[in-house]
Amino acid sequence: VIYLTFHLFLSKENIVYIGGGAWQIKGVIAAKLSCKRVVWHLNDTSMPLLVRVIFFLLSRFANGFIFASKASQNYYSSLIPNRPAAVIPSPVDSEYTSEKPSPIFSQEGKRIIGMIANVNPIKNLEDFILIAEKLNTIYSDLHFVIIGPIYDSQKKYYKSLKRMIINLGLKNMSFVGPVENVFSCLKALDIFLFTSKSESSPLAIWEAMYSECPVVTYEVGDVKEYINHMKSGYVAELFDRDDLINGVIHLLNNKELSSSIGKEAKKVVEAELSSQICATRHLDYFNKLL
Numbered sequence: 001v002i003y004l005t006f007h008l009f010l011s012k013e014n015i016v017y018i019g020g021g022a023w024q025i026k027g028v029i030a031a032k033l034s035c036k037r038v039v040w041h042l043n044d045t046s047m048p049l050l051v052r053v054i055f056f057l058l059s060r061f062a063n064g065f066i067f068a069s070k071a072s073q074n075y076y077s078s079l080i081p082n083r084p085a086a087v088i089p090s091p092v093d094s095e096y097t098s099e100k101p102s103p104i105f106s107q108e109g110k111r112i113i114g115m116i117a118n119v120n121p122i123k124n125l126e127d128f129i130l131i132a133e134k135l136n137t138i139y140s141d142l143h144f145v146i147i148g149p150i151y152d153s154q155k156k157y158y159k160s161l162k163r164m165i166i167n168l169g170l171k172n173m174s175f176v177g178p179v180e181n182v183f184s185c186l187k188a189l190d191i192f193l194f195t196s197k198s199e200s201s202p203l204a205i206w207e208a209m210y211s212e213c214p215v216v217t218y219e220v221g222d223v224k225e226y227i228n229h230m231k232s233g234y235v236a237e238l239f240d241r242d243d244l245i246n247g248v249i250h251l252l253n254n255k256e257l258s259s260s261i262g263k264e265a266k267k268v269v270e271a272e273l274s275s276q277i278c279a280t281r282h283l284d285y286f287n288k289l290l
Helices: 002-010 025-033 049-061 070-076 125-136 152-168 182-188 203-210 241-252 255-272 275-289
Strands: 015-018 037-042 064-067 085-087 111-116 142-147 173-177 191-194 215-218 234-236
Touching: 002 025, 015 025, 025 037, 025 049, 037 070, 037 275, 064 070, 064 275, 070 085, 111 125, 111 182, 111 203, 125 142, 125 152, 125 241, 142 182, 152 173, 182 203, 191 203, 191 241, 203 215, 203 255, 215 241, 234 241, 241 255
Parallel strands: 015 037, 037 064, 064 085, 111 142, 111 191, 142 173, 191 215, 215 234
Antiparallel strands: none
């Protein structure tokens, strides 16, 4: 904190942007000690009690707040003082898009259902596995993939998922691990199935939408702000696994609707979630704070 305070004190910046959520208390303290204005970016909808208490005490140091979603704003509304605030969603960086499907998903004659996520309990991957088991009783041409890193802290959870897959006899599910370009993976998917139980502004969903991959998801975070049910995606009530299964079945059985939903979803991202639009909204907010 001392080094960071010294560095900020010598800098010419007027505003210090604290990204990464309520955990980033060192940056807030250093910015305040260096006599800078503080904008705290919050992207959580669930935090341990101790972190919430510390955040409540330090939130008075902030000159303003940017929330990644209305869900985050509602979560923190009782903890923060009256300060200028804005809701700016996670942006989709279209510069790294790909028109070619990833060859790592080469499953001849198979339709691929996938999810992009760090492997951890919040992502509720048990539901993803159970849904795969159910769909395998209806279809014989599916393959399921989970794309994302498996950190050392989550190895125990990962092993429990692998045991679950073996016990259920699932032969058509793969953990792919991290990938360099998620858009090439999304191009290879027929459906993006998202089972997370807590989100703010789920970038993985926005990226799937931009890739015209039809999304089936629980209602988490600000999903309903950008997905019009049955028009630009399928939104199921949280933890209603049967509804999520029905959404996947509906799209698998209706190729024309699936394609239409994908195209409509991309329009939503281009209109509201592009990196250019979100950057402009940040700049407007900073200018108002100066």
